[in-house]
Amino acid sequence: MAAPDENPRWDEQLQRRLARGEETALGELYDRLSPMVHGLAGRVLGDQAAAAQLTREIFAHAWEHPEEFDPAQGSMRSWLGTLTHRRAVDRLRAARAAEFVPSGAAPTGTAQTGTSQTGTTQTGATPTEATERAAEEEIRAVATAARMQYVVDSLPGPLRETIAVTYYDGRTYQETARLLGISEQSAKQRMRLGLDLLATELAEERARHGDDPGDPGGAGGTAHGGPGEGRGDGTANDGTTGDGGT
Structure with a gap:
């Protein structure tokens, strides 16, 4: 694409x-x-x-x-x-x-031990490790969302516009059609084609750059709420499908 x-x-x-x-x-x-x-x-x-x-x-x-x-x-x-x-x-x-x-936190990789009420010694992650994991999860989420938007921005204008209005704005196909001045059938077809192209582009990005959140194509999956999640069949908020009328 x-x-x-x-x-x-x-x-x-x-x-x-x-x-x-x-x-x-x-x-x-x-x-x-x-x-x-x-x-x-x-x-x-x-x-x-x-x-x-x-x-x-x-x-x-x-x-x-x-x-x-x-x-x-x-x-x-x-x-x-x-x-x-x-x-x-x-x-x-x-x-x-x-x-x-x-300041004063235990070095990364050290375990925090303690005694439970039963007298057994428990080993768990230090506060520093938990914080680092949370920070890394945040970074991956941000990187994935940015990568998704980067790919969406590369779509042809009409498809990008339809995905933005239907998916990101949470509109039904009927609402999208009225807003864009097109038929409901066209809105469904654009959404399906846009999602197909998006999936293809994401696969190509992953193949080029690997599964690395530092690359636009390598965050290891779609962002939460992104157009690739839960929309593979083109389903809009009204429960209809974007397969061109089926």
């Missing part, structure tokens, strides 16, 4: 221009893809100032290392998206590690 910004010939030409040191190429790349980079960084970090800083770093990296982009592995959009997502997750993980380690 090709995203709106994915043009293999443009990608390769831009890479060659960056390698030659053409500043206009960097400006063109920034104009086209900075909204995606900044949006993805912001969804992961939850901080617009940090997202702006990371966006600058990503384009500086593209300027300094255009040779790292391999057109055979995907589009320029995919390359920058992967780089942004990985760095944002790493930054979030570092911030959480610094934030949640209390």
Whole structure:
């Protein structure tokens, strides 16, 4: 599935221009893809100032290392998206590690023992370990949600709009059809096609990048409430199915 910004010939030409040191190429790349980079960084970090800083770093990296982009592995959009997502997750993980380690806590990996009312010794996770697990679960949830939105954003406009209105806004097919000025049948077909393309893109992302929450395609599953969860049959809130009328 090709995203709106994915043009293999443009990608390769831009890479060659960056390698030659053409500043206009960097400006063109920034104009086209900075909204995606900044949006993805912001969804992961939850901080617009940090997202702006990371966006600058990503384009500086593209300027300094255009040779790292391999057109055979995907589009320029995919390359920058992967780089942004990985760095944002790493930054979030570092911030959480610094934030949640209390002063005087037991070192990570040590066990906390105690005696129960029956006199037996019990061993459990230390507060630090529990906090680290909670922080990591939060990071994975944020990374997954950001990855899902990244993929949704790559869908063709009409399909992306239908998924947003039907799924994220919690509307029925009838409501979606009225809002978008299309037939209910078209709303169902768009939803089904959008979900099929979304599932395909997620599978391709996982194949390219592995099961790593630091990559847009590798968070190991769909986000809670995301379009891939509980909607594989295109079911809307009114209980109808989006299979084109069946």
